[in-house]
Every structure is written in structure tokens, then in C-alpha cells.
Amino acid sequence: MKKFLLVCLMAAFAMGGVFAAGQQDSDVQTIGISIPSADHGWTGGIVWWANKRVKELEEQYDGQFKFSVVTADSPSTQIQAVENLMAIGIDYLVILPHESAPLTPIVKEAHAAGVKCIVVDRGMSETDFGYVNLAGNNPQMGTLSGQWLAKEMMAKSNGGNVISMGGLPVPIDKERMDGFFAEIDKESSITNLLGGDSYEFANWSTQKGLELMETFLSQYPKIDAVFCQDDDVLRGVLQAYKESGRSDIHTFLGGAGSKVVMKMIMDGDPLVRATVTYHPMMIADAIDYAVAVALGEKSDSFHEASSPISVVIPSVLLTADNVADFYEADSVY
Amino acid sequence: MISNKTASLGEIRKNFNWRNHTTLIGFLALFLIATVMGWPYFLRTRNLITLLRQISYTGIISLGMTLIIISGGFDLSVGSMTAFAGGVAIFAMNSFGADSPGGVAAGVLTALIFATFLGAINGFLITKWRIAPFIATLGTMSIYRSLVIYFAQAGNIESINKGYGIIGSGSVLGLPVPVWMFFIIAGVLHVFLNHTRTGRYICAVGANEQVARYSAININLIRFIPYAITGFTVGVTALLWSSRLNCVNPSDCSGYELDAIAAVVIGGTPMTGGRGSIIGTVLGAIMLGMINNMLVLAGVSSYLQLAAKGVVIIVAVLLQYKK
Numbered sequence: 001m002k003k004f005l006l007v008c009l010m011a012a013f014a015m016g017g018v019f020a021a022g023q024q025d026s027d028v029q030t031i032g033i034s035i036p037s038a039d040h041g042w043t044g045g046i047v048w049w050a051n052k053r054v055k056e057l058e059e060q061y062d063g064q065f066k067f068s069v070v071t072a073d074s075p076s077t078q079i080q081a082v083e084n085l086m087a088i089g090i091d092y093l094v095i096l097p098h099e100s101a102p103l104t105p106i107v108k109e110a111h112a113a114g115v116k117c118i119v120v121d122r123g124m125s126e127t128d129f130g131y132v133n134l135a136g137n138n139p140q141m142g143t144l145s146g147q148w149l150a151k152e153m154m155a156k157s158n159g160g161n162v163i164s165m166g167g168l169p170v171p172i173d174k175e176r177m178d179g180f181f182a183e184i185d186k187e188s189s190i191t192n193l194l195g196g197d198s199y200e201f202a203n204w205s206t207q208k209g210l211e212l213m214e215t216f217l218s219q220y221p222k223i224d225a226v227f228c229q230d231d232d233v234l235r236g237v238l239q240a241y242k243e244s245g246r247s248d249i250h251t252f253l254g255g256a257g258s259k260v261v262m263k264m265i266m267d268g269d270p271l272v273r274a275t276v277t278y279h280p281m282m283i284a285d286a287i288d289y290a291v292a293v294a295l296g297e298k299s300d301s302f303h304e305a306s307s308p309i310s311v312v313i314p315s316v317l318l319t320a321d322n323v324a325d326f327y328e329a330d331s332v333y
Numbered sequence: 334m335i336s337n338k339t340a341s342l343g344e345i346r347k348n349f350n351w352r353n354h355t356t357l358i359g360f361l362a363l364f365l366i367a368t369v370m371g372w373p374y375f376l377r378t379r380n381l382i383t384l385l386r387q388i389s390y391t392g393i394i395s396l397g398m399t400l401i402i403i404s405g406g407f408d409l410s411v412g413s414m415t416a417f418a419g420g421v422a423i424f425a426m427n428s429f430g431a432d433s434p435g436g437v438a439a440g441v442l443t444a445l446i447f448a449t450f451l452g453a454i455n456g457f458l459i460t461k462w463r464i465a466p467f468i469a470t471l472g473t474m475s476i477y478r479s480l481v482i483y484f485a486q487a488g489n490i491e492s493i494n495k496g497y498g499i500i501g502s503g504s505v506l507g508l509p510v511p512v513w514m515f516f517i518i519a520g521v522l523h524v525f526l527n528h529t530r531t532g533r534y535i536c537a538v539g540a541n542e543q544v545a546r547y548s549a550i551n552i553n554l555i556r557f558i559p560y561a562i563t564g565f566t567v568g569v570t571a572l573l574w575s576s577r578l579n580c581v582n583p584s585d586c587s588g589y590e591l592d593a594i595a596a597v598v599i600g601g602t603p604m605t606g607g608r609g610s611i612i613g614t615v616l617g618a619i620m621l622g623m624i625n626n627m628l629v630l631a632g633v634s635s636y637l638q639l640a641a642k643g644v645v646i647i648v649a650v651l652l653q654y655k656k
Binding site for chain 2: 037038039040041044045047048194205206207210211214215217218219232235236239242243244260332333
């Protein structure tokens with residue numbers, strides 16, 4: 001036993017030596033990437049795109065960068081993950097926080113230690129330090145969805161009845177739904193079956209979308225269009241509709257831009273004719289940004305600033321005309 | 334059964350102890366409330382069929398869970414198991430190539446056999462290694478969930494076989510396939526529990542393990558069987574669920590264990606084991622579905638549905654409480 005412990009100790013020292021050597025190697029830049037582990041389609045896409053981009057960059061800049069991708073299944077494990085990255089020693093942190101508030105202190109700590117931070121998708125809850133906030137445009141995603149669906153409803157059923165689902169009661173979800181209803185409310189002949197600007201939450205889950213849609217179909221004899229904001233949810237919604245044997249709904253709109261739904265649009269599905277991107281590819285954009293700063297192609301002055309700079313990845317409306325440009329057959333999402 | 338047809342109403346009233354029929358009374362009361370709250374939609378045939386379809390997935394699992402709880406055990410891993418077995422079934426099917434009929438058969442068999450195997454692992458841990466059921470299945474719950482996420486690389490596990498999707502969305506004589514499966518398996522397990530020696534042994538082991546041991550019952554085997562049967566019921570649900578959408582998302586079916594246990598408890602099976610009723614569980618599962626259905630039809634916030642579920646569970650247990 002004692003011998004075994006001694007061997008372990010020696011091994012630990014050897015490893016420590018390796019890490020120390022890594023830190024002294026000043027011409028290799030280390031980029032730490034902290035993302036949520038995949039718990040539904042979109043986060044699955046985030047993990048896939050992060051790993052894909054890292055692999056490409058490692059090949060492109062042979063040995064010039066060291067990447068470390070760590071996933072976490074909750075805010076608390078993500079805090080530990082960032083602490084571990086800092087222990088290894090990183091120059092850049094690309095982080096998609098599980099939730100803004102609990103992750104803010106550790107990101108500030110990293111920033112204070114000289115790590116340049118790029119925060120993806122959702123901002124930090126304190127904005128008095130310099131980081132890059134790279135995110136999709138949630139209000140715009142809602143607006144584009146609302147505009148397109150309102151146009152389709154006016155054309156196909158002269159307005160009519162719409163029913164909507166959100167994701168979860170979180171700020172980004174609210175921004176999307178507010179943007180959506182602002183557009184829908186402009187058309188007086190469109191009725192929200194749930195009244196006012198009400199909607200139900202489908203938790204961004206196929207299963208929940210299916211259950212909700214089953215109930216809506218029992219409850220409302222005439223529905224013209226369904227907005228469910230997410231392409232995973234859309235699958236469940238479509239299945240419920242198919243099983244109901246009804247034929248009154250002319251348009252279904254999800255969102256985010258999953259591969260399956262893009263394929264449906266390409267194949268000319270009569271019910272699904274569009275989606276609005278909010279693509280997990282944004283994690284690759286964030287990693288690219290860190291690399292560009294490290295190469296001196298982009299300024300690193302954001303780090304010294306007293307407030308974050310914002311980089312917006314616009315949402316795009318995908319229809320049969322442009323969907324082929326965005327379709328990535330190998331993607332998991 | 335009342336064989337004496339001439340029994341007067343008074344006699345029946347005298348012999349009728351409402352305590353023995355709380356589940357049925359609760360069921361009828363809830364049905365009335367749902368009819369009123371969900372008027373006019375609740376009583377429509379389509380809504381009732383939808384309701385039955387919605388509950389059949391967890392309902393099928395709760396039938397196996399009834400046997401586990403009667404035998405004095407517990408199983409938290411059924412939700413993870415469902416997603417895992419469904420995912421593995423699709424993997425097996427896809428290995429046969431696109432749209433192959435042989436692949437569909439392989440998928441069906443894989444779902445049933447693999448899930449039974451996963452249930453048997455639970456049974457093995459609990460009977461052979463003597464780990465408390467709660468702990469053992471808490472462990473396997475994490476293991477199964479984590480493995481399916483790992484295999485799927487967190488994306489959806491897509492089927493490449495259009496034939497598979499027909500199983501889960503089909504209907505026979507106007508009732509969806511899952512509903513048929515729910516009722517058929519309920520019938521089989523009802524007979525198994527009440528009219529076979531093994532069924533009686535399961536009750537005996539749950540009631541008093543020591544006494545059962547002195548009666549020369551093979552305790553380990555009898556405690557193991559319900560876990561394997563539950564594995565099989567999970568396999569049926571995994572098959573129905575994965576074929577319904579023709580894909581499995583690794584986060585699917587979380588929370589199934591709680592719905593299954595709730596159906597058993599509302600159905601009048603005590604958590605202490607020793608006795609219980611499959612028919613009660615069927616009613617319990619339908620009651621859970623009615624709660625959700627009527628609240629949605631009445632436009633009550635979806636956040637309150639869980640609270641209503643909790644209230645019904647507590648009331649059900651209070652009603653069954655015997656001095």
C-alpha cells in the first residue's frame with residue numbers, strides 16, 4: 001500500500017511538472033471552453049459544434065493553440081469546471097453559462113486574473129467589467145417568426161386562430177415571445193386562442209410539445225397555425241397533429257434551425273415551410289473570436305474596458321429559397 | 334362476487350365497506366369533477382382517447398412497479414431505463430439499414446430483451462448484493478441516463494426506418510396501440526398476481542419476509558421477478574415511445590418513475606408492500622391523466638398541475654388509511 005501511494009505521489013509530481021511546463025510555454029495560447037453538457041437538441045448542437053471547431057483549429061494551427069472543452073450539467077458543476085480550467089492555466093475563456101447569475105462571480109474572477117472572456121448566448125448579470133458578449137438576437141428571432149407567421153396566416157386563412165408555445169420561463173424565452181406577439185398583435189384578424197399574449201411552456205422538449213399539442217387539439221376545434229419556437233418541440237407537435245387525423249392547421253413554425261426541420265423545408269413539406277435560426281454554431285463563432293484576438297487580428301482592448309462589448313449573431317429566416325445554404329448534413333442538431 | 338342474486342339492497346349496504354373501495358370512489362368523484370371542469374370537451378371521445386394514450390406510457394410501467402412495491406421493493410430507474418432501451422433499440426434497428434423489415438423486428442426484440450435485462454440488473458443488485466432498492470435503483474437511474482446521453486452524443490437518436498414509426502402511432506378498433514398494450518398487460522399481470530402461486534408468494538414476501546422464508550419460499554427469486562417484469566414493461570413503453578416519434582432524445586421520459594409510483598400509490602397499493610391491486614393502479618394512472626387533462630381544459634396554469642397531482646396523492650393515501 002505504501003509503495004502504491006509513493007508511486008501515485010511520483011506520478012502526481014510528474015504530471016505537475018508537465019502542467020508547469022505547459023504554463024511556462026508562453027508561445028502556446030490556451031483557450032478554455034466551458035459549455036453545458038447536452039441535455040436537449042440545441043445544447044447537443046453546442047457540444048458538437050464546439051468539438052468540431054476545436055478539431056479544425058487544432059489542425060489549422062498545428063500546436064499553436066491548446067484547447068480544452070469541458071461540459072457541465074448544472075451551474076454548480078460549471079463553476080467547478082471554470083475553476084479547474086483556471087487551475088490548468090488559460091489565456092482565454094469561452095463560456096456559455098448555464099445561468100447568468102451563479103456564473104458571474106467566477107467569470108469576474110477569471111477576468112481579474114487576466115483571462116480574456118467571451119460569454120456566449122446570455123450575458124453576465126453584472127456588466128461592470130470588460131468581456132465580449134457574443135449572442136444570438138432573441139428579440140429579432142421572435143420578430144422574424146411573428147412577421148412570417150402573420151403573413152402566412154393572412155394569406156392562407158385571412159387571419160384566424162393561432163396557438164403558441166414558449167420554452168422555459170427565462171429571460172431569453174420572454175424576449176422571443178414578446179417579439180413574436182408584438183408582430184402578431186398588429187393583425188387584428190389573428191386571434192390568440194389562449195387569449196391576450198398568453199402561451200404555454202413546452203420546455204424545449206419534444207415530449208412536452210407532443211403532450212401540449214394533444215391537449216390543445218382536444219380543446220380547440222379550429223386552429224389555423226401553431227408557433228412553438230423550437231424545432232425539437234415542433235416534432236412532437238407534428239406527431240400529435242398527425243395522430244389526431246385533423247386537417248385544419250395550415251402552418252407550423254418552430255425555430256432555432258434543426259437539421260431535421262431544414263430537411264423538411266428543403267423537401268417541400270406542406271405544413272413546415274420555414275424556421276428562424278438561433279444556431280448552436282454560435283459557439284464556433286465565439287471560439288473563432290478568441291483565436292482571432294490571440295492572433296492579433298482582433299483587438300483585445302475589450303478586456304480593459306469597463307463594460308462588455310456586444311457581438312450579435314443575427315437570426316435569419318430560412319425558407320425554401322435559402323435553406324440549402326445553411327444545411328449541414330453531419331450536424332447532430 | 335355476489336353469487337346470491339336475491340341479496341337485498343339492505344344487505345348489500347350493510348356489507349359494503351366504503352373503505353375497501355376508496356380508489357373506485359375517488360375515480361368516480363374525479364371523473365365527475367373533470368366532466369364539470371372540462372365541459373364540454375372532457376367527455377368527447379377524442380379527448381378521452383387522447384387521455385388514455387397519454388397515460389398508457391407511464392401506465393404500462395406502473396403495472397410492473399405495482400409488483401415491485403407489493404414485494405417490498407422500489408424502482409427509481411424506470412425513466413432512464415425507458416430512454417436507454419428505446420435508444421438502443423433504434424441503434425439495433427438502424428444497423429440493418431434503411432427501411433428494412435428485419436430491422437423493425439430487431440428493434441422490437443431489442444427493446445423488450447434489453448429492457449428486461451436492465452430490470453434484471455436492478456433485481457440482481459438488490460437480491461444478490463443486498464443493496465437497498467432505493468439506493469440500487471438511484472444508482473442505476475444515473476447510470477442508464479448517462480449511458481444513453483453518451484451513446485447519443487446528446488443529439489436525437491434518429492431512426493432510419495419508416496416502418497418502425499407505424500407501431501407507435503397505429504390504432505386498432507379505434508383505440509391507439511399503447512392503450513391496448515396497457516389494458517392487455519394489466520389483464521395478464523392481474524391474473525398473475527391474484528391467481529398464480531408466484532403472485533401469492535410476491536405478496537407473502539412483501540408482507541413478511543421472515544415468515545415467507547420459514548415457509549420455504551425462495552425469497553431471492555421472488556424478489557427478483559418483479560424487477561425483471563418491470564424491465565419488460567419498460568421495454569414495451571420504450572418500444573411504443575421510440576417508434577411513436579421514430580427517434581429518441583436522451584432526455585426523454587425523465588420523471589416517469591415518479592408518475593409510475595404515484596399511479597401505484599393512488600391505486601391503493603401501500604408503500605409498505607404485502608398487498609396491492611393491479612386494477613387499482615390502472616385507475617390510479619387514469620386519475621393522474623384526468624387531473625392534468627381537466628386542468629389544461631379549464632385553462633389552469635400548467636405550474637399548478639404538479640400541485641394538484643401532489644394533493645391527489647396525499648388525499649388518496651389519507652382515504653386508504655385504516656385504523
